[in-house]
Amino acid sequence: MNLPATTTDSILQALQRLIDVVAQLRSPDGGCPWDLAQTQQTLIPYVIEEAYEVADAIRSEEQKAIAEELGDLLLQVILQAQIASEAQDFTLKEIAEGITEKLIRRHPHVFGDLEVKNAEEVNKNWEQIKAKEKQQSVAEAQLLSNKLKRYVGRLPALMAAMKISKKAAGAGFEWEDSAGVWAKFTEELGEFKEALATNNKEEQQAELGDLLFTIVNIARWYDLDPSEALQGTNRRFTQRLTIMENFASRPLEEYDINELEELWQQAKKQLKQ
Template sequence: MSDSTSKPQQQSDYPQVERLLKIMQKLRDPEQGCPWDKQQSFSSIVPYTIEEAYEVADAIENGNMQDVQDELGDLLFQVVFYAQLGKEQEAFDFEAIAKVISDKLVRRHPHVFATQQNISSEQVSLNWEAIKRQERAQKGEDAQASVLANIPVSMSPLMRAHKIQKACAKVGFDWPEVGPVLDKVQEEVSEVMEELEQEPKNQQRIEEEVGDLLFAVVNLARHLDVNAETALRKANKKFAGRFEKVEQHFAKQNTKLSDTTLSQMESIWLQVKRLESESTQS
C-alpha cells in the first residue's frame, strides 16, 4: 500500500516548458543525445540565434500568426539551448535566466511595481537610464566609461549605428532638427563622388566614404523616427518581389534574363512598379 501521508505531486503550471527543458537535456545527453547538439557550444550557436531572431521579425512582418508562433518557438529553443549549456557548466539554468530578467523588469519599472506613479513615457525612459547607471555602478563598472561602452560590437551595423547615434543624442551630441541631417547626407554623397573622380582610385577611401554615407542615412532615419534596419528589410523585400515579377515576365516568353538587355528589363521593371501603384490606389 502507498503511504497515505505522502503529498500528491504538484502539477506544473507550464508543463510544455518543462517538457522542452527535458527534451533539450536529452538532446545533450553524452550517451543517447544527438551527435550534432552534443557538439555545440555557446559560440557555435550564436549565428543560429541571430538567424532565428530575424525569422521572427520576418514572420511578424508577413502577419501570419501561425508562422509567428512557430518562429518564436525556434527562438525560445535557442534560449533553452544556452540554459542547458549553462547548467552543464554549473553557471546558470533556465530558472536563473527567468529570475534575472524578472528581477530586472521589476527593478526598472518602479512606476508599475512600487510607487504606481502616473508618469509619461519620456520620464519612464529617463528613469530607465538612471536605474541602468545605478546597476552598472553596483557592478563596479567605471562611471566615467564611454556612453557607447555597452553597445555590442557584434550587433548588426545598421542597428549599432542607430544605437551609437541615440546614445550620443542623450548627452546632447545631436542636431535638434532634420535640416542639418539632410545636409550631412548630401555632403557625404558629394564626398563619395569626389573619391570616384580621383585617379588612380583608392578603394579603401571609397569604402570609407560609402560607410560615412550609410551612417548619415541611418541618422536621417533616426531623426524621422524610422528604424533603418526595418526600412531596409522592407526595401529588400519590395525589390525582390518586383524582380521576381520581371523574371516571371521573361520566363513566360521562354527568354533567359541573360539574353535580355538592361533596357528591356528596366522597361518591365517600370511596368511592374506602375501596376503596383495602380493596385494600391484602387
C-alpha cells in the same frame, strides 16, 4: 493578472517537454550529431537569424507565424541553457531568476513604494538603477560616450546608427533645420566619390560609413526607420524577382540587360495591380 492554475500547469508541462527534448538531442547516448557538435559560439548566427525572423513575423501580423518563430527563438534559449548546464556554468533556472529579479528591481514603482508621474520618470529611474547595478556613478552613466558604447557591436549597424543619432541629437549634436542635414549629405557624398578615386580601401570604407550615417540622420529628421525602409526594399526586390522568373521562359542570366529591364517593369506593374 495571475493565470488559472490549470493554464499555468499546461504551460509548465509544455516547457518541460521542450527542455527534455533538447536534453535528449544533446545526449551522448542516442542524441543528434549536429546538436551535439554545437557550442555557444556556433549558435550565435542562429540566435540572430531567429530574432530577425520573429520580427518579420510580427510585421506580417500573422499570429500563427509569430507563435512559430517565437518557438524557434525559444529553442535557441533552451539550447544555450542546456550547453551551459552541461559545463556546469548556469541553467535555465538562473536565466529565469535573473531576468525576474531584474524586472522587479528596475520597476520599484510597480513592485515597491516608489511613485512616478509619467514614462519619463520611469526612464530616469531605470537609468539610475542600471548605473547602480554596473557600479557606476549617475554622472558616469550619463556620459554620452558611455551611452553610445552600448550600441556599438551589440546591435546591427543600421539600428545602432539610428540609436546613436537620436542620443547625439538629444545631447545637442543637431542641425538647426533640415537644410543642414541635406548639406551634410552633399558633403559626405562628395568625399565618398573622392575616396573612390583613390586606391585606399580603408578610406573608401570610412567615407562610405560617413555617408550611410548621414542617410540615417536624414531618416531621423523625417521620422523614418531606415531598418524598416531597407527591409521593405529587400522584400519588394525579391517579390519582383519572383514575378520576373514567372514571366521568363529561360534562366534570367541568359537575358541581356534590356530584356531584364523589360521583365522588371512588367513585375512592377503586376505588383501595383
